[in-house]
Amino acid sequence: MSQTHTLQPSSIRFPVQPRLVPTVKAARYLHLTLREFMELLPALQDQGFPKACPITGNYDMVAIDSWLDRRSGLAGSGSGGQSSIDIARARLATLG
Known part of the structure; x- marks a missing residue:
C-alpha cells in the first residue's frame, strides 16, 4: 500500500534572500x-x-557583486593574475 504524505508548513521561519531580482x-x-538604470544599462x-x-528577466545578485568586486579591485584579476603558487614563491623569495 502506498502512503500519501501531506507537506506541512515548517514551524521554523527564516528570511530568504532571492538571488535573482527584478530590474x-x-x-x-x-x-x-x-x-537611470535603463539609460545607463548599455x-x-x-x-x-x-x-x-x-x-525570467531578472538579474543575478551574485553576478552583480562579482562584477562590482572586479571593478573595484576586490576580486582577483582572473586569468591575467598570479596564481597562489606564484604569489607564495614570490613571498618566499623575499624572505631570503
Whole structure:
C-alpha cells in the first residue's frame, strides 16, 4: 500500500534572500532609479555588467557583486593574475 504524505508548513521561519531580482531592485542595488538604470544599462553592459536571465528577466545578485568586486579591485584579476603558487614563491623569495 502506498502512503500519501501531506507537506506541512515548517514551524521554523527564516528570511530568504532571492538571488535573482527584478530590474527595479537591481537598479536600487546600484543606487540608481529605474530610469537611470535603463539609460545607463548599455554602458554598464559594455563594461561587463551581467545581463538579465533570458527566461525570467531578472538579474543575478551574485553576478552583480562579482562584477562590482572586479571593478573595484576586490576580486582577483582572473586569468591575467598570479596564481597562489606564484604569489607564495614570490613571498618566499623575499624572505631570503
